Amino acid sequence: MSSRNLFLIACQSVKRSLWxxxxxxxxxxxxxxxxxxxxxxxxxxxxxxxxxxxSTSGVDWKAKDRGKExxxxxxxxxxEEEIGQVIEVEKYKEKLEKALMGLKKLYAEQVSLRTATGSxxxxxxxxxxxxxxxxxxAQIAYKTPQLIVxxxxxxxxxxxxxxxxxxxxxxxxxxxQDGTTIYVPVPKVTKEHRDQLAKNAKLxxxxxxxxxxxxxxxxxxxxxxxxxxxxxxxxxxxxQQVHAMSENYVHAAEEIMKAKQAELLNVK
Numbered sequence: 324m325s326s327r328n329l330f331l332i333a334c335q336s337v338k339r340s341l342w343x344x345x346x347x348x349x350x351x352x353x354x355x356x357x358x359x360x361x362x363x364x365x366x367x368x369x370x371x372x373x374x375x376x377x378s379t380s381g382v383d384w385k386a387k388d389r390g391k392e393x394x395x396x397x398x399x400x401x402x403e404e405e406i407g408q409v410i411e412v413e414k415y416k417e418k419l420e421k422a423l424m425g426l427k428k429l430y431a432e433q434v435s436l437r438t439a440t441g442s443x444x445x446x447x448x449x450x451x452x453x454x455x456x457x458x459x460x461a462q463i464a465y466k467t468p469q470l471i472v473x474x475x476x477x478x479x480x481x482x483x484x485x486x487x488x489x490x491x492x493x494x495x496x497x498x499x500q501d502g503t504t505i506y507v508p509v510p511k512v513t514k515e516h517r518d519q520l521a522k523n524a525k526l527x528x529x530x531x532x533x534x535x536x537x538x539x540x541x542x543x544x545x546x547x548x549x550x551x552x553x554x555x556x557x558x559x560x561x562x563q564q565v566h567a568m569s570e571n572y573v574h575a576a577e578e579i580m581k582a583k584q585a586e587l588l589n590v591k
Contacts, residue, residue: 528580539569
């Protein structure tokens, strides 16, 4: 069988849904130019699209890996003066920074290898349709280094709500109630405890990322509303920079999460 016939058989076996006119023409040019010289029909590589590997038994389709290209994105320079013409850039930065500081605060208070009274002070407790820090409705103290005591005598009706908040805190706590007093053994630092805290760190990061991107979407919407005051080019540039600023903060938050997880998992 001639090389030309092998070429036609191979082409017919390629699924129509995957076939692209540019690839077909490129292969035909390669064939006409003499790159295919024998019946073994060696691999043909198309520079810009995909790679087709042919053999006498059939055709393999292999998508070109484009993942590496994403790692080399061009860094967008931020021109705050230009952005400031369209939106209040300082307020935008302030809100982005607040989201990042909120993540750091959560890590300090709720993602720690040692349960501290400081962690419990700010624990949110839902009570009578509102939310309060635990320190406002109960007294918190260490009875021993391994035991925290919470006294709810000032608001006895809050005891059940405090128990629920402790159990749902994600701090691996196992509170025990005795009247209006709650005893909280300080959990031992086990591998399982470390793993759970690392998962909590990821959950808090994801929430922070969502907050940052919600903020970005709000400001992008504000930019779009200015279409009668600025040119299309200016608005497009500002929109891209608003996006880039938010992604810078997402990246910073991710680095904080990775450092926290490394600390929790004792990765050096």
